[in-house]
Amino acid sequence: MTTAEAETGRTVTSNIPARLDRLPWSRWHWTIVIGLGTVWILDGLEVTVVGNIAGRLSEPGSGLPISSGQVTGMAAALYVAGACAGALFWGRLTDKWGRKKLFMITLAVYLAATALTAVSSSTWWFFLFRFLTGFGIGGEYAAINSAIDELIPAQYRGRVDLMINGSFWLGAVGGSLLSIVALDTSVFAKDVGWRLTFALGAVLALVILLVRRHVPESPRWLLIHGRDEEAERIVSSIEERVEADRGEPLPPPSPDAELTIHQRRSVTFVEIGRTVFSQYRRRAILGFALFIGQAFLYNAITFGFGAILTTFYGVPTGNTGYYFAVIAVGNFIGPLLLGKLFDTVGRRVMISSTYLLSGLLLFGTAWLFDRGALDATTLTACWCAVLFFASAGASSAYLTVSEIFPMETRAMSIAFFYALGTAAGGISGPLLFADLTGTGHVGDTVLAFQIGAALMCVAGLVAAVLAVKAEQRSLEDVARPLTAVASETRSAAV
Structure with missing residues (x-):
C-alpha cells in the first residue's frame, strides 16, 4: 500500500510500538546502526578534510582559483548554511513523506554534491556544491535520528544514539589521516589529491546507500499514516529474523501496551509550533539550552585550537593535526563509554552531570592556562x-x-534544534571565538574558554531541572502522539 493509497481518518488499535520495544538486541539491529548511523562519520570527514586542505587549495597549481580564507570562511559558512536549510527543508518532508524515502534522498543529495565538489574548476562551483553537500547532511540528521529512535528498542535507545552521534569524531580522525596522504605531493599531484578526498566521501556514501536499501520504513510512522497493514508486515518480518538469530521464540508484548490512534496523513506547521513551543515549552527550553551550551563550548576550544598551540607553545603548523586527532579520539570515547549509563543511571543525572563536569573542567583549564601551568x-x-x-x-x-516530542513532530523538532545549534556553532561561534583565540593574548583565550564553560554549566543546571526521565520508556509514553486517543495513552506534557 502506497502513501497515496493509505486509508486515513480511521481509528485503529495496535501493539506495534510495544513489539518493537520488547525486542532483544540482534544482528538486525546492527544492520540498522550500520546502515543509518554512519552518516555522522561522513559529516566528520567532510568538516575535517575541508579545514585540512584549505592551504593546498590556495596554492598555485591546485586547479582551483581560491584563497585559504575563502575555503575556511565563505565555503565553511555555506556548508553550515546548507546544513541548517537542509535540516529544516527535509525535516518537514521526513514527517510528511516518511523516514526511509528521505534518508535515501538526502544521502543521494550528499553523494552527488560531494562528487561534483571533487571536479570543481571554479570558485563559484566549489561554493555551490559545498552548500548542497551541507544541504544533504542537514536533512540526514532529521531523517536518521527519527528512524533510529523509532526502530531501536527503548532499553538501548540512549546508548545507541550517543554512540552514533559520537561517531562524527571517527570521521574527523579519518579526515585528518586521509588529508595527510592525499596532500602528499610525492603521492598525488597538487590538483589531484584534494579531489580524491571528496571523491572518497562520495564512494563511502554510495556504499552506505546500498546498505540502506535493506532498512525498512519506520512501522511507527506507517501506523500513524494509515499504512498499518504494511507496518504489521514489517514488524512480523523483524520478529522472525530476531527469533531465527536467537534460536528461541520472543516473549509476548505486554497485554496492556496497545495504542489507539486516529490515523491522519499530515500535521500542519501551526500544530507543530503549538505542540513544541506551547504544550511542551519546558522541553523546548531544555532543547535550546542543551544545543546552545554544547555549540559554544566546542567553539571555545575548536576555533583556534591550532593557533593556540602554534602561538603559545610553538607547535609547527604541520603538526597540529596530530593533536587534533588525539582530541577527536577523546570525543568518541566519551559517548562510547558513558552511553550505557544514560539508559541505566538515567537521562537527567547523566545529561546534567556531563554538561556540568565539562564546563567545570574547562573553567579549570582556563585557570591553568592563565597561570602558564600548561604546555x-x-x-x-x-x-x-x-x-x-x-x-x-x-x-x-x-x-x-x-x-521528548510527539511522533508527528519528531523530525521537524530534530531539524529545528539541529539548525539552531549548527547556526550558533557556525555563525556566532566564529565571530566570537576566532577573534578571541587569534589575538595572541592569554587573557582573550581565557575569556573564550570561560564563555564556553559558563554556557555549558548553565545548560547543565537547566537539564537538572527540566530533563525528562525517558530512559527505557517507549517513545509513546515519553510524548503521546498527537493522533493518539487520549484515553488509551497518557503522557504528561512537561
Missing part, C-alpha cells in the same frame, strides 16, 4: 578530559530532542 601536551590532555564529558553531553542533546 602543548598537558593542554591537549585537559581538552581531552573536557571533551570526554562534553561529547557525551552534546550527543545527548540530539537524543533528547528526538525523543
Whole structure:
C-alpha cells in the first residue's frame, strides 16, 4: 500500500510500538546502526578534510582559483548554511513523506554534491556544491535520528544514539589521516589529491546507500499514516529474523501496551509550533539550552585550537593535526563509554552531570592556562578530559530532542534544534571565538574558554531541572502522539 493509497481518518488499535520495544538486541539491529548511523562519520570527514586542505587549495597549481580564507570562511559558512536549510527543508518532508524515502534522498543529495565538489574548476562551483553537500547532511540528521529512535528498542535507545552521534569524531580522525596522504605531493599531484578526498566521501556514501536499501520504513510512522497493514508486515518480518538469530521464540508484548490512534496523513506547521513551543515549552527550553551550551563550548576550544598551540607553545603548523586527532579520539570515547549509563543511571543525572563536569573542567583549564601551568601536551590532555564529558553531553542533546516530542513532530523538532545549534556553532561561534583565540593574548583565550564553560554549566543546571526521565520508556509514553486517543495513552506534557 502506497502513501497515496493509505486509508486515513480511521481509528485503529495496535501493539506495534510495544513489539518493537520488547525486542532483544540482534544482528538486525546492527544492520540498522550500520546502515543509518554512519552518516555522522561522513559529516566528520567532510568538516575535517575541508579545514585540512584549505592551504593546498590556495596554492598555485591546485586547479582551483581560491584563497585559504575563502575555503575556511565563505565555503565553511555555506556548508553550515546548507546544513541548517537542509535540516529544516527535509525535516518537514521526513514527517510528511516518511523516514526511509528521505534518508535515501538526502544521502543521494550528499553523494552527488560531494562528487561534483571533487571536479570543481571554479570558485563559484566549489561554493555551490559545498552548500548542497551541507544541504544533504542537514536533512540526514532529521531523517536518521527519527528512524533510529523509532526502530531501536527503548532499553538501548540512549546508548545507541550517543554512540552514533559520537561517531562524527571517527570521521574527523579519518579526515585528518586521509588529508595527510592525499596532500602528499610525492603521492598525488597538487590538483589531484584534494579531489580524491571528496571523491572518497562520495564512494563511502554510495556504499552506505546500498546498505540502506535493506532498512525498512519506520512501522511507527506507517501506523500513524494509515499504512498499518504494511507496518504489521514489517514488524512480523523483524520478529522472525530476531527469533531465527536467537534460536528461541520472543516473549509476548505486554497485554496492556496497545495504542489507539486516529490515523491522519499530515500535521500542519501551526500544530507543530503549538505542540513544541506551547504544550511542551519546558522541553523546548531544555532543547535550546542543551544545543546552545554544547555549540559554544566546542567553539571555545575548536576555533583556534591550532593557533593556540602554534602561538603559545610553538607547535609547527604541520603538526597540529596530530593533536587534533588525539582530541577527536577523546570525543568518541566519551559517548562510547558513558552511553550505557544514560539508559541505566538515567537521562537527567547523566545529561546534567556531563554538561556540568565539562564546563567545570574547562573553567579549570582556563585557570591553568592563565597561570602558564600548561604546555602543548598537558593542554591537549585537559581538552581531552573536557571533551570526554562534553561529547557525551552534546550527543545527548540530539537524543533528547528526538525523543521528548510527539511522533508527528519528531523530525521537524530534530531539524529545528539541529539548525539552531549548527547556526550558533557556525555563525556566532566564529565571530566570537576566532577573534578571541587569534589575538595572541592569554587573557582573550581565557575569556573564550570561560564563555564556553559558563554556557555549558548553565545548560547543565537547566537539564537538572527540566530533563525528562525517558530512559527505557517507549517513545509513546515519553510524548503521546498527537493522533493518539487520549484515553488509551497518557503522557504528561512537561
